[in-house]
Amino acid sequence: MIIREITEAEWVEFFPTFSEVVEAGETYAFPVGLSIDEARGWWVESPPGVTVVAIDESGAVLGSAKTGPNRPGRGSHVATASFMVSATARGRGVGRALGEWVLAWAREQGYTAMQFNAVVESNVAAVALWQHLGFTIIGTVPEAFDSRAHGRVGLHVMHQHL
Incomplete structure (x- = not known):
């Protein structure tokens, strides 16, 4: 598996996974029914953040992660990240590989912690x-x-010092 910064062609390939995950209603509170261009605004990060894809040996996109500062200005020393893995790639270590990549990237960039705001x-x-x-x-x-399958459930704030 290779993890690298997303290209436009990979965004197009990843977009059905984005839509599938959002439409499932179990992990993200993004609006449903987004066009590919609208979804790009929700997923593809601008510097200093980055959006990456995990690809297999054939070049197929297995999943994606986005990361960058959790807050601007005085909160920019803490990173955050979000992850999506295609249904066909789940259970193959893609999420773990993306998580490890994001943590390493955040350390290299000098972030002091990573916070997930809504797990x-x-x-x-x-x-x-x-x-x-x-x-x-x-x-x-x-x-x-508001989980489609479970009704209203809690959102965890998760944290790790880097």
Whole structure:
């Protein structure tokens, strides 16, 4: 698996995964029904952030991550990140590889911590992965996410010192 900065062609290939994940209603509160150009604004980061893709040996896009400062100005020393993996690539270590890449990138860029602002508590696979990679749940906003399958569930704020 190779992780590299996303190209326009890879964005086009990744867009169906973006749409599928958003439409599923289990992990992101992005608006549904976004066009490819509207979705780009929600996913593709501008510097100092970066958006990457994980690709397999054939060049197929398996997933993507975006990362950069959690807040501007006086909060810019803390990074944040978001992740999506295609349904066909789940369970193959893509999320872990993207998570490890993002943490290494944040350290290289001089960030002192990484904070995830909204990890859906019913997304147990993601919560377990982030905990395994060193994140702790520092709080949960009750009933802050309207999961299609579970109704209103909490959003974890997760944190890791770098």
